[in-house]
Amino acid sequence: MRQSRLATVIFFSLLHGGNEDNNTVDAQKLYQKCAGCHGSDGKTIALNVSPMIAGHDKNTTLTKLQSYQQGRLDSVGLGRLMSTQVERLSPNELEALAEYISKMEK
Numbered sequence: 001m002r003q004s005r006l007a008t009v010i011f012f013s014l015l016h017g018g019n020e021d022n023n024t025v026d027a028q029k030l031y032q033k034c035a036g037c038h039g040s041d042g043k044t045i046a047l048n049v050s051p052m053i054a055g056h057d058k059n060t061t062l063t064k065l066q067s068y069q070q071g072r073l074d075s076v077g078l079g080r081l082m083s084t085q086v087e088r089l090s091p092n093e094l095e096a097l098a099e100y101i102s103k104m105e106k
């Protein structure tokens with residue numbers, strides 16, 4: 001488990017080598033554009049319809065963000081809107097955000 005996670009991290013850093021400030025995805029900064037809807041603590045019901053996201057399991061959140069990116073998730077009819085939020089993010093950035101969200105107090 002640990003090892004495969006490490007492999008994933010290495011894989012993605014190789015994939016993105018040179019593109020971003022290497023290995024220093026600033027999740028807090030990335031999250032700023034999410035905070036307007038989800039709240040800086042992740043507890044706001046975005047647009048009065050989204051679930052709260054604070055403290056959700058990292059992998060679950062990552063899967064959801066990937067699904068939004070691929071246009072395959074639409075829980076409450078605003079999936080397209082969420083897709084536009086994440087469409088330009090790299091796999092590294094999505095993972096950093098998922099991790100950041102998972103560490104928010106529930």
Ligand code: HEC
Nearest residue numbers: 033034037046047050051074075076077078079082085097
């Ligand atoms: C304009 C408001 C808005 C912004 C900005 C926004 N979101 Fe969302 N988010 C929503 C809405 C609305 C939903 C529900 C979409 C649906 O119908 O599936 C949602 C859903 C989600 C979910 C799924 C919650 C669940 O448990 O099903 C996650 C995770 C999420 N957003 C994370 C983010 C992240 C990370 C960002 C920043 C990159 C972000 N959002 C930016 C409005 C927003």
